[in-house]
Amino acid sequence: MEVPNIKIKEKFEGVYEKEADALFRYCVLRVSNRNQAIDIIQDVFLELWRAYQKGEEIKNDRAYLFTMLRNRIIDWYRKKKSSSLDAMMENPRENINFEPIDEKAHLEIYSSAETRRIMEAIETLPGDYRDAVYLKVAEDLSPPEIASILNSNTNIISIRITRGIQKLKKKLNIEEFL
C-alpha cells in the first residue's frame, strides 16, 4: 500500500481545518439533519483526499469542495424524493417517513428564533440568489470567492448579492440588516 506523502497530508489537514465548519453549516442548513450532513461532508473530504493522493491539481480547494458538496446535496434530495414517491406508491396510507426520530439528530439548529427566521427567508429566495446571499452574509466571502464557488462571473454575483439582500429586507421588514 502506498504511503501518502506527508506534505500532501499536511496540506489536506490544513484545508480540512479551514473549510470543514463552513461546509458543515451549509450542508446541515440544507438537509436539516446533523448525521446526514456529517456523512455528506465526510464523502466530500474523502473525494478531496483521493484527488490529492492521485496528484490532481486543484486550483481552488474551497470552490472544489463547495461544488462537490452542492452536487452531493442534489443527489441526496433526488434519492429522498424518489424513495418517498416509491414508498407512497407502495403504501399510500402508511406514514412514509421511515427515519427514526432521533432527538440528538434533530437538535434545534438555530440558537434563536430571529436567526431561524432570517435563514428561512434566505431559503425562499430564488436559487441563483440564495447561495450567493448565504455565502456573503453567513460566511462573509467576497464576490470573487463566491463567483469561483458558484462557477459564475464576479459582476453577476455582485448583482445577485445586492438584489438578494434587497429582497431579504423586504421579506423581513428589516432596514438595518445590511
Next chain:
Amino acid sequence: MKLENFKKEIQNIKLTPEEKGEILERVLNSPTPSPYAPKRTRRIERIQKSWWKTLPKPLLYVGVCLFVVLIGGSGMSYAALNSVPGDRLYQVKIKLTEPVLDALNFTPKSRAKWEAEKAIRRLDEAGKLVEKNNLTEKHRVEIEKNFNKSVEKFKKEVKEAQKDKEGKADDLEINFSQSLNEQADRLKKENKHEDKKQEEEINQLENTVREKIKEHSSKKINKMLEL
C-alpha cells in the same frame, strides 16, 4: 437583527471537536483505491449514460408505455399480415396496416400497383380459407366487397397514371389481368370441392372475379394477350 449578530449565531453552527476528529480519521484511514480499479466516471458522464434516470418518474412511465404500445402495435401489425377473414387480427390488417401502406404510395402508378396487390391478396385469403374448409358466405361477402373496392380504385389510379404518361399504365393493366386470370383458374380448380356449400361459395367468388376480368379487359389489352 444586525448582520454581525446574525453571522455570529450562524457561525456557532459547527462540528464538535469530536466529530471533526472522527471525520478526519475516517478519511485519512480510508483504503487507497487500486490503480487497477475501474475509474469512476464523472457525474456528467454518468448522467449522459443514464440520462433517463434524471427524468421525472411520471414522464418515464409515459415514455415506457408509449414504447410498449409502439412495439406492440408494430408486432401486431406484422402478425396481422397473414390473417384471413374470421381471424382476430384481420380487422387490424384491413383497417390499420393496409391503410398505413396506402399512405406510403405517392404516385398514381404506385397506388394502382398497390391496389392490384390488395385485390390479389383478397383472393389469396379466399384460397387459404378454402384450404381450411372455412369459406363461409359471410367471409366470401367480405372478401368480395374488399376485392371490388380495390379493383375500382385500381381502375381510377390507372386513369390518373395514363393522364401523366400515355401508355405507361398498360403494363399495370396487363399484369393485373394476368393475375386475375390465374386466380380465377385456381378457383375453378378448387371448385370441385367435397363440401357442397364450400363449392357454392367458391363458384360465387370465381364468377365475381371473371366479371371483373370482363369489365377490366379493354380491346387493347385483349389484343396484347391474344384473348
